[in-house]
Amino acid sequence: MIYLDHAAATPVADKVLKAMEPYFGELFFNPSAAYLPAKEVSANYEKAKGVIAHGVGAKASDLVITAGATEANNLAFTAITDGVLYLETEHVSVRRVAEQYDGQAIKVLPNGVIDLEDLKNKITDGVQMISVSLANNELGTIQPLAEIAAIIREVKIDRMKRGIKTQLLLHSDASQALNLLDINVARLGVDLLTLNAAKVYGPKGVGALYVSHDASLSPLTVGGGQERGLRSGTENVPGVIGFAKAMELAKKHLNGNRKKYTNWRKILLAELKNYELINKKHSLDNFVVVSFQGLDAERLIFALEEKGVYVATGAACAASKGEKSHVLKAIGLDDAQIAGSLRITFGETNDETQIHEAAKIINELTMRERARING
Numbered sequence: 001m002i003y004l005d006h007a008a009a010t011p012v013a014d015k016v017l018k019a020m021e022p023y024f025g026e027l028f029f030n031p032s033a034a035y036l037p038a039k040e041v042s043a044n045y046e047k048a049k050g051v052i053a054h055g056v057g058a059k060a061s062d063l064v065i066t067a068g069a070t071e072a073n074n075l076a077f078t079a080i081t082d083g084v085l086y087l088e089t090e091h092v093s094v095r096r097v098a099e100q101y102d103g104q105a106i107k108v109l110p111n112g113v114i115d116l117e118d119l120k121n122k123i124t125d126g127v128q129m130i131s132v133s134l135a136n137n138e139l140g141t142i143q144p145l146a147e148i149a150a151i152i153r154e155v156k157i158d159r160m161k162r163g164i165k166t167q168l169l170l171h172s173d174a175s176q177a178l179n180l181l182d183i184n185v186a187r188l189g190v191d192l193l194t195l196n197a198a199k200v201y202g203p204k205g206v207g208a209l210y211v212s213h214d215a216s217l218s219p220l221t222v223g224g225g226q227e228r229g230l231r232s233g234t235e236n237v238p239g240v241i242g243f244a245k246a247m248e249l250a251k252k253h254l255n256g257n258r259k260k261y262t263n264w265r266k267i268l269l270a271e272l273k274n275y276e277l278i279n280k281k282h283s284l285d286n287f288v289v290v291s292f293q294g295l296d297a298e299r300l301i302f303a304l305e306e307k308g309v310y311v312a313t314g315a316a317c318a319a320s321k322g323e324k325s326h327v328l329k330a331i332g333l334d335d336a337q338i339a340g341s342l343r344i345t346f347g348e349t350n351d352e353t354q355i356h357e358a359a360k361i362i363n364e365l366t367m368r369e370r371a372r373i374n375g
């Protein structure tokens with residue numbers, strides 16, 4: 001198997017699994033219990049939260065652990081009552097919740113990067129939050145968060161001068177970026193940041209929301225008061241221990257992996273034939289999005305699967321519903337370009353030999369498809 005869909009899911013790393021195991025067995029205790037072994041588990045849980053937080057330049061007390069990024073995104077929006085702007089290429093877990101708050105979409109430029117002029121024009125006095133992912137899940141496009149934060153600072157100063165007290169928060173979904181960018185909440189200037197263990201060789205169903213002191217959230221669930229009362233329910237101790245280990249490994253391998261993926265991207269783009277490169281610039285190093293004009297990517301991915309190569313046509317959730325990618329539409333691709341688009345995302349399951357092999361197989365199958373179409 002040549003798995004090239006690491007943006008959809010990453011396998012749990014061996015070291016992560018090993019770190020989690022004791023917490024399914026001998027260290028099964030409820031962290032809220034009063035006896036000593038439970039207190040030890042509670043301390044280890046807090047320590048693990050500290051490691052996750054430290055990975056983005058924050059403190060354990062700034063994090064709310066959630067059951068994944070969707071939940072963290074939903075929690076972020078409890079900071080506002082209405083008035084939200086979101087990037088039109090956001091993941092569906094941001095778009096759907098933004099729609100519930102009558103959110104307005106900010107445009108992207110043809111390269112997938114936020115249109116800052118459109119953003120500026122849309123920040124009216126009623127806007128309470130702006131949500132822009134750090135890196136897009138279909139194109140890998142990295143957004144200029146620090147520039148957006150600078151614009152927000154100016155707007156806040158102007159609002160203060162005019163006596164307008166409406167808050168203006170910056171939320172970012174960093175699900176795809178954690179193991180490919182050096183993330184620091186202060187440098188990015190975010191008030192709320194979504195993290196996802198499942199994309200960084202940690203367990204699925206584990207995420208976190210970084211919350212700055214400026215943001216005041218409402219509970220997602222009520223009950224035992226865990227996670228600062230914002231997400232009640234017994235802590236997912238193994239999940240958080242695993243996430244912390246995954247964060248440690250992500251930091252350790254960040255630079256090495258980036259170099260490796262940049263090289264593989266070059267190799268793939270040199271060896272593939274008759275394609276159009278879609279994510280030309282401003283992209284995470286492990287994303288290659290290419291369009292094979294005139295071909296049907298849906299047919300291609302099934303043919304590739306038969307040869308043991310796993311790739312995607314766009315966000316896994318959109319693809320499974322048979323919907324056309326809103327992201328590819330937003331950057332101005334026409335129907336034929338969208339229909340022929342493949343998303344290839346490298347990761348730790350790959351090696352260089354696989355990249356050469358994948359290029360060869362993709363070339364064979366695209367040639368076969370073209371021959372079939374041309375009769």
Ligand code: PLP
Nearest residue numbers: 068069070071091093137173175
């Ligand atoms: N946000 C982004 C950018 C993603 O790529 C994903 C996963 O596909 C999610 C949110 C949702 O994550 P989860 O399904 O773990 O809640």
